[in-house]
Amino acid sequence: MRNLDDVALLSPLRYKNTTLKLLLVLFALIAGLLADSPVLPAFVMFCMISATLLFGKIPVGTYFKLFISVLGFVAASCVILAFFAIGNGGGILLEIPVFGRSLTITEGSANLAILVFARSLGGISSLFFLSMTTPMLELFSYFKRFSFLDIFTELTMLIYRYIFVFLGLLLNIQAAQKMRFGYRNYKTSIYSAGLLAGSLFILTLEQGDRLFLAMNSRCYDGKPVFYESKYKISPADLLIAAVFVSSVIAVFIYSRGIQVF
Amino acid sequence: MILETRNLEFSYPDGTKAIDDISITIPEGKKISFVGKNGSGKSTLFLLLNGTLKPKKGKVIYGGKDVDYSSSGLRDLRKKVGIVFQNSDDQLFAPTVYQDIAFGPMNLGYPKEEVERIVNLMMDQFGLRHLKDKPPHHLSGGQKKRTAIAGVLAMDPDVIILDEPLSNLDPVGADEILDILNELNHMGKTIIISTHDVDLAYAWSEYVYLLSNSRLMDEGVPGDVFSKEKQVRDSSLKNPLILDIYRELEKRWLATGHEQPKDLPELARTLRSIDLMRVDVSPDVAVGQCVNLGVLFGEYTKEGLYEAVNSRVLFRNDDGTAVVELKRRVLRPGAVYVYNMECFDKDEFESIIKKYDINHIGAMGKLSKDLAENQGITIVCNSGVIDRSILNAITGSRCLILTSKGMVAHTAKRVRDYIQNSGIRLIFSPVGKGAAEVDYHAAETAETTEDNSESNNE
DSSP states (O other): OOOHHHHHHHHEEEEGHHHHHHHHHHHHHHHHHHHHHTTTHHHHHHHHHHHHHHHIOOOOOHHHHHHHHHHHHHHHHHHHHHHGGGGGGEEEEEEEEETEEEEEEHHHHHHHHHHHHHHHHHHHHHHHHHHHHHHHHHHHHHHHTOOHHHHEEEHHHHHHHHHHHHHHHHHHHHHHHHHHHTSSHHHHHHHHHHHHHHHHHHHHHHHHHHEEEEHHHTTTTOOOOOOOOOOOOOOHHHHHHHHHHHHHHHHHTTTTTTOOO | OOOOEEEEEEEEETTTTTEEEEHHHHHHHTTTEEEETTTTSHHHHHHHHHSOOSSSEEEEEEEEEEEEOOOHHHHHHHHEEEOOOOHHHHEEEHSHHHHHHHHHHHHHHHHHHHHHHHHHHHHTTTGGGGGTTTGGSSSSSSHHHHHHHHHHHTTOOOOEEEETTTTOOOOOHHHHHHHHHHHHHHHEEEEEEEEEEEEHHHHHHHHHEEETTTTEEEEEOOHHHHTTTHHHHHOOOOOOOHHHHHHHHHHTTSSSSSOOOOOOHHHHOOOOOOOEEEEEOTTTOTOOOOEEEEEEEGGOOOSSSSSEEEEEEEEEEEHHHHHHHEEESSSOEEEEEEEGGGGGGHHHHHHHHHTTTTOEEOSSSHHHHHHHHHHTTTBBSSSHHHHHHHHHHTTTEEEEEEOOHHHHHHHHHHHHHHHHHHHOOEEEEEEEHHHSSSOOOOOHHHHHOOOHHHHHHH
């Protein structure tokens, strides 16, 4: 089973400086929000998708499977928006009579819908870029830098580790239940799921005990231990980032006011 | 005596007695097994030994002093007595391999550079460097176990306790872990394992404790403990397979010597049926005397192309012939060479292969296996390497064992011991620059032992 964290762990962009990635994504998000034309968010989306696929070496199939599932949702919302945001003026583009009334799309509402659509996709592709190239591990050192509570950071790290242990257990138990027809119908499914939750709960308690033993026998004394990952920013990274930033700014300036309708 | 317990007793809160009056004395630098079925108290005993549990009665003594159960005392004890748990997932709780190995040293408050140095050292020693930033759930069972051992070793303990170290590992993975344990033992660490695998306990350990129903049933060298069949059966265990085979062979007169073979080469050595021949002898030879039959070849040989044969007269006929028992010695003996892969040099290596006419290469330890693979060396054997090499050498092969520094001396000892105890003539020699640096005494003891036994006969 591959989850998003596994994808990120295998990406070569994982070894790039996390701060740089975070800043770039923040910049892209803000630029997308400030833009009043769909051109800039579309440009950002194009850059982010290519960076994720080319530099991040994320399998195309994995990427678009996720992207399309989000795309459907965004598209549906924007169509609805086009019908309801007709207060923005402009000529009528489309009129559908429904029970004596009519649903209309105006130029203004269409432009707004397209802008929102582009902004959403731009934002999503930026966040995909971050989440598909930055595993949780790299974020832990940021928790410390932003001075979260120590205990919180440490708990997060342990939880992160044991999520995968228990995920494995859960899948095993579920497979064992399925093998004996535990999910044959609604009633058995409810019963099996209850048993599964119960046994996982007991297992987590026991694991907690064992974890305590294991940490104790390696001289743990309650003082949190921190690690920092240090990936340097190379000149090449900086150059690519600069090219991205300046081209976004250029597109921002020249695309001002450009609308579809 | 590094670790002792006196009349140790422990019960869990629900009243089950897990340890009942156990007194043991563990000498420093030995390989020790605790053998017993599941639930016999092994794991509880281990937790008592590193102070995680506090005994109800009796005491634990480390390095001659009673264990101090204050928090600083426990810290000192746990630094010296490391535990590797049975299930690696219990032990690997940090998000990456690097961070997990660093956990112990960080807790001990070492400065950052020191921690980094230790962790890098451990990763190199255990072949984990390429996994540095991987999370534990991306590792295989063997890799997890290696990481767990590295994490404990990073605190530089004197005693390393491993609970069922080979469970859930594939044979080659298990062999790697055993190599590591032997190497650590050779570096002077006391290694304690628990197991219900009697074959492992019998072949690997120098001293065995047999536990059953929370009590100590027996202790001693493995050959003695496992020879008491009833006691072994009463503890819900089986006899070691190799010992069983040997006994059956002995019953059928296929093996001789009332021995306790530990591994295949030792078993092979005992396979000697009585070797008789009818020969002409001069009239003055009496029964019981030795006759040198010179060199035999062709259909008269058994083990090599040419054999020097001595014989002892068992029976004399009136017609001038006698029945003699033969003692054969293969004239072109096989050889075992050992090469230190840490000082690998391609030219030197190739010249060694040519010079010694090597036809069987085995690699031992993760480091040398990886290196050999990178260098494109064809390895015929990567598990049970020493045993296989000896077996092959007996039948005339010339074997080369690739290993890393710590293991060169260990290999030398194993092979030399075998040669000495068996009297079988093998050549053994460390080869290459790297191996020559390692400290050991005479390399080819074979000659001397063999010559001594020869002169006794004549």
